[in-house]
Amino acid sequence: MTARTSGWRPPPIFTTARLTYTLIVALLTVLLLLASLAGLGGGWMMLAYLSFVVLTAWTLRRAREEAGTWFGLRAVRRGLVVALLVDCAALVAQPAGAYLFILALLVLLNVALGWATLRMASAPEAALDERQESFRNRSHRIAYLSFGLVGGAIVVAQVAGPVSRAWVTGALNGGALIAFLELLFVLPGMVVAWLEPDHLAPESAVPALDGRARLALGMLAVAIAWPVLLSVALVVLPARTTSTVRTSTVRTLSADPSLRCVELMANSRIGIGVEAQIPVHATACGDGRTASAGYGLNQSDCLIASATFATVTADQCGRTVGPDGTLRFTYGAMVRPSLLPFLGREVTMHVVVDRDGRVVRFP
């Protein structure tokens, strides 16, 4: 007996979902290759994270039936809705450097929302019974009226005055547009998730989550926690500082035989993925009477820093020469993760060269 009974058709190989995932994976592969060619530092971590998000979304989609029982709890679904609204608010606020993280998180939360509501908000009518259809329509009415309030707020801000108008224009050119579209297309699903009561427990024992569902939930937890952990790591992990000191070639160009010059190079790297690099590259000389600065020890050199999903603000920058002829240069910077800007750590680089051109302290 063959499985190909009357009316049976083999499942299609090229489905919309498969094509979409293939395109996303191809795009990420190209980005990873480009990043490797360009020597992207913290960008690697972001690309890896985006790849993980796509993989998590794919795993969640495949496992939704099994894990639906866990999301059947109203409290969990409401937590998901709150997380979505917070994410939308973060998009509007748009903290510097955290945009991609917030966007990736939004994608994940949307997938989880669809999973939690079994996509009732957009399901075909034939897939719902009469109660579900009525509930879905009611949710849409509530969502429509809520969205009307958002639209009304935008109109009021547009009409009220120049400051609010400028805010609307600026916000809609940034993440607020994504948040607006999110509400426009997902708000009914959020209302469904918020209003739907706890799913009734089946009379028979609920089967335990299978391996795929556990994996999906674990990946979702990691994807949400990862950016937070990396942000905290920026503040907690010790700085990795490398430095070299060598005799500068400036000496060979000078006519003064007592002049001793040094070239100082240091790089302080903080965090992994969410990271900042504070470099110092300078020269200093001493002639036995006083030390003097070459390049790299000026105010403008305190502006040189790079960061990935973090901000670096120079809060100390000064150069002094003491009465004993010792040169002191201090470059202090506050490093904050973009995602958790209320955290931060101070990183200070010191250059101390005595009047004989000897390095007393570095960095």
Added chain:
Amino acid sequence: MIARRAIVLAVLLVCAFLVSPVPLYGFGAVPVLVLAALDLFLLAATGWLGYARTGSLDERQVAVRDLAYRRGFRLLGLAIVVAAIATVVSSRVVGLSSGGAGFSQVDSGLSGRFLVAIAELVVMLPTLVIAWSTLDPGRGDPTLLPALGAAAVAATWVAALAWTPAQSAAVSRNFAVVASATGSSCRHFVGGRIIGGGLGATVGMRAHVCWNGESAFVIGDPSIPLPAGVMADPEDRFLTACGADNVEDFAAVSGTTCTAKVDADGTLHYTVYAHVAPWSLPFAGRDVTMELVVTRDGRVLSQP
């Protein structure tokens, strides 16, 4: 039902007209009043079912109303995306057709006509769906309400145009101007006044001012002569243009004049004057005057 469907189509056509690049020349109040009348007719014809409280409806009416909201939400998403694309494309078309000088240098925020069209859809889409798809909403008949409602909208609008304070307009961030005159330093000035909170008109000002220690002067406008011995672009509407940044969708801007006077100290007084009035209601109009004052050494004493 045919009449209701015709009115629904008329509403959608008027909304499409509002987001199109067709200039309104201050007559924007006309489509708005038409919309108000059509809306009120539809609301009355559907017995305000879209906004009825659940307790006042039977089970069938609740089902019809909620289904209309679901369909309306989907259509609203589609309409906003289409309207946004149409607005961007139309503004590009208008700007490019005038060689770049047509791009407004004044930022008036979201276009008033776009806002009106979207607000109309947000408010009315469920009612439009009910009017289009329901054989018998089962509530009420058309009344005289449309005429009264349209009159109320018109009166409110005229009052807003006449009495709401003028607001200053921001400078657009989508352009950059670099131009100079021999032996002079120059700076580009852009400003404007918004009447009616974006749902009226905007009077704009753009002027490229240079100064050379002896006097300040405007370049780019052929009607304003340059000082002797100064070489600069005599005509460039991108630099200086009178009325080029006016927006007159919902109120007419008439009599725009731009004058430049240099006093004995070499200080430039560049003045823009215009009259803003709702269509065919001159008594509700108001005058708008903006003055830019720049000294011969480039100090700005006054600007809009």
